[in-house]
Amino acid sequence: MGKLKTYLIHWHPPIGNSQNPHGCAAHYLGCTDRSLIERFQEHCECQGAKITRGAVLQGREILLVRYWEGGWSIEKIIKKRHNSKFYCPICNPKQLSIFDPNNRKQKYLERINLEVKRKPIE
Numbered sequence: 001m002g003k004l005k006t007y008l009i010h011w012h013p014p015i016g017n018s019q020n021p022h023g024c025a026a027h028y029l030g031c032t033d034r035s036l037i038e039r040f041q042e043h044c045e046c047q048g049a050k051i052t053r054g055a056v057l058q059g060r061e062i063l064l065v066r067y068w069e070g071g072w073s074i075e076k077i078i079k080k081r082h083n084s085k086f087y088c089p090i091c092n093p094k095q096l097s098i099f100d101p102n103n104r105k106q107k108y109l110e111r112i113n114l115e116v117k118r119k120p121i122e
């Protein structure tokens with residue numbers, strides 16, 4: 001078992017009911033003890049979670065945009081705020097400097113987003 005990481009996936013535009021801001025989603029927050037690329041690959045292949053599966057099947061390009069070292073305690077704090085968007089460096093670019101002042105994590109995530117195999121849309 002590897003170290004736990006909490007990660008954030010973003011897509012655009014949101015899926016769900018656009019008339020109801022609580023009924024539409026553009027983020028998924030998850031937790032894994034495996035490598036980020038391995039776990040993210042599952043999301044891209046519709047094996048990760050129901051919501052990311054929906055996003056992929058609706059033609060969204062899902063992106064791995066942020067991660068934290070640590071597991072469910074972090075996930076719980078972020079979920080409690082009901083505002084994953086706030087933590088997303090794409091939706092809220094101010095977060096980028098907090099998340100990654102040296103740009104190192106960001107480069108790592110960019111590589112994962114490029115290397116991952118995406119499910120062709122049928």
Ligand SMILES: [Zn+2]
Nearest residue numbers: 010088090091
């Ligand atoms: Zn976002």
